Amino acid sequence: MNKLKQKISEKTIERLSIYRRYLKDLQKNGKDRVYSHELAQLVSGTAAQVRRDLMQVGSNGCSSKGYEVSMLIDEIAKLLDCSEKQNIALIGVGNLGRALLGYFSGSRENYDIVALFDNAPDKCGRVICGKRCYSMNQLTEIVKEQKISTAILAVPAEAAEETAQNLIDAGIKAILNFAPRHITTRSRVFIETLDMTKALEKAIYFSRKNT
Amino acid sequence: MNKLKQKISEKTIERLSIYRRYLKDLQKNGKDRVYSHELAQLVSGTAAQVRRDLMQVGSNGCSSKGYEVSMLIDEIAKLLDCSEKQNIALIGVGNLGRALLGYFSGSRENYDIVALFDNAPDKCGRVICGKRCYSMNQLTEIVKEQKISTAILAVPAEAAEETAQNLIDAGIKAILNFAPRHITTRSRVFIETLDMTKALEKAIYFSRKNT
């Protein structure tokens, strides 16, 4: 409830996303209340941590009855979501890009991929998975036209930095980058890199360290 | 140099993986020395953090000449890699699985996908991207036979938990999970979940918060 804008940490935002997905499942299954310790399992955390996270969205849990599922979903949505559906662009419609396109297309309430971009002539102009693929030099135009805020970047590593800069210049405000390259920028655009090679090497390392 | 086994944090392991990838690029380009502040840019960190990371692998940087690239690569390899090439299994050869298969197959020095598993009859028995796909009931047998330590899990969310338990029972020591499900286990197996939906929702959130 308190509108004192203390900044919410990235970690908390991530967990809220996870809580919400689970809460929607609960709702589908007819469960209408949930305890902090149940949510805690989702993130291998403690109940106290969950309660702290939920405080930040203006939680109103009830002693001994826990939290009301539908209200929690609403409160998290109020924080995470924008009032209008967010338009997303996918840059690079290759092997990974196509998988992501199928995965993220439709069935999401608050965002949708609305445009594809690629520099391969055989892809530009085509409609893939119901979405039109544009050439890179239409980027600025389409981003403005469709009010695209966020881009998923799935181009080869060599092209990642330059493409990211083009996206920023076109007015994109956040990038989810799948290329195994760290992208530096002086602008205040949010860039999240999902580095699968890093993740796999880490898993391999810890496969020998545990037990 | 000091063999006092202080545990190295996950964060440091991740950064070492990133440093190494960059160092190999440098090596290809003929650069044979590197400064901590150069590596720092890679991870949006500080030079001091890089030096701390490198201390943990037994760094031997040289004042005013920085670190020797080839030696750093060797030291990091000594920590991250096993002496033998690690065998990886891919579970779930769907849209994402096939993309991952292409991405991680070959061209990696220290690990390789050696077996695929799926429960779809039309996939079992086939060879995809040069790798044989087995049925799930051959899991334990093949894992033992091929000494598979680590698995990439790309099955539907509903099947993720059960499949993960099967992997653990079969002797897998680490799992890289792409299903949007947290996997709980009482065993000491390492499980890393790469949650793309979480990452995208986070990006969308911060697209409105920055600037």
Added chain:
DNA sequence: TTCACGCTGTGTAATATTTCACAATTAAAG
């Protein structure tokens, strides 16, 4: 009503991670 129980909200402590800051070291120039 009264009590016991279980859960939330939160101050405080503990831990983890990052950054600062500087002595020591090396290279190179004068």
Added chain:
DNA sequence: CTTTAATTGTGAAATATTACACAGCGTGAA
């Protein structure tokens, strides 16, 4: 040889994140 400039290694401080612990409340049973 001496000075200057740059970089490493690292103790200590700062910050971020998580966990503990308990007061207070709501619920249901007696």
